Amino acid sequence: MIRRFIRLLLCLIGVAVLGGGAFYLVTAPDPLPESHWAGLGAPDPVNGQMVFWTGGCVSCHAAPGSEGDAKLTLSGGLALKSPFGTFHVPNISPDEKAGIGGWTLAQFGNAMKRGVGPDGQHLYPSFPYGSYARMSDKDVNDLFAFLKTLPKSANVAPPHELPFPFNIRLALGGWKFLYFNDQSRVALANSDDKIKRGQYLVEGPGHCGECHTPRDALGGFQAGQWLAGAPNPEGKGRIPDITPASKSIGGWSEADIASYLETGFTPDFDSVGGSMVDVQQNIAHLPASDREAIAAYLKAVPGR
Template structure:
């Protein structure tokens, strides 16, 4: 027994050390965003709209200009618990007013806080990891122009073991990918832009793609529809076997909220349309082109 323990204990220590290293938060290079050049606020607003920042981080029930006060507080249910959007206004105490550009880059690209702690993937950094450096710089510039809020961020309601932040390093190892789902370097300008808007900024797959038992996106059923995380209803598929709209129909829906069947966007999608309606027309056309180019998934959606 002693001999067995002499073998097991060192092996366990080595395994624990490897796990600790593998789950460590990763960050951008220290000089990655050291350029003295400032961002363009106007471009930053476009990134803000495309990424839907205000949709999640405005206070519950906010209307009009109050939607630009990113006080947080909205709750997002999931099979793992309820996640509450934090205050990301420029307030130095309760928001992100003290964040550097590198802090924002680490949050968006790696899901890591300024304190070096993993963020829960309810914050869609699995999509934002594709963001270009210039968009991050411009978004940072725009966020600094928004009103500050002193509302404290509210805690998440996530129980054990899902509340173990370090374990998210293992989750990221499995599911935080830096490759595109719609692959290829010969997509053309419009499809390439559409891919960026859908897979990166718009993070459309976070809702429209089913997840596995660990909450990772099932890429084999990309955009194939999924159960609503609230447990009520389903989020529709966008693949060509389920969505028969033309590219013109899709672009018009993203501008007006009206469907070819004379219905209108509701629920969370109404907020998405509020953002896409403010994008350039060519961006809505690019999103539509991407959706029309989606392949039929290999399996039907079964959800979490």
């Protein structure tokens, strides 16, 4: 009897160990190796500046309330409220201690494309690495070079305010297992180079879907609802549908969308409002060809 009990106990321990090992393999951070980032050549900070504006880095990482050139000091501090708790945006200025000045390209690249911090831990997807995973290595390298040219700040953002179990970073590995990949969000038949460029900008550095796509209870995008509009993650109002079926911009032409992104004015001479103000001002820095590419892509995605 005792032997049977011991055997059963050992079997249970073995199953637990195997299960724990499998869980760790599935949920462990998966950074790209240093060798992946070697050999990219000298970065182009001029292109990095365009990537910077496409990604809207100032919208989250500038100090709250800053204006003009002060926005280029990416000291962090913005509080992002969500159903999972409050996330505090970090300092990404070139400061060696408080910011990313001491990071290597591999550390920066893995944060951007793998959601893994320099300490090897999972990053929370309030930082939209789920979109940035689609960026090219060259654009990541160029962006890193441009960020190094910006002013330093010694500001240290407060830690995130997350209740249990959302404060357990290891669990983010399970979230990544369910939702994280670097594949195109939608398959577009017969897309030309212009639409492909727009797809890259919208799905990658522009991370438009992070606000314009509804999410499920775990915070992943709802299947089949790409860019179909969503509740405001901070709880006020709704982020609009921007597919061709949209009641807001569905009737706009490509030229209308491109003009809106440049000027902030709709075809009816209304003006951009809410959180879209910052987005429009960022996109206005891009070359006209990129705004036109974004417009072409938005007219090509399936209506919802």
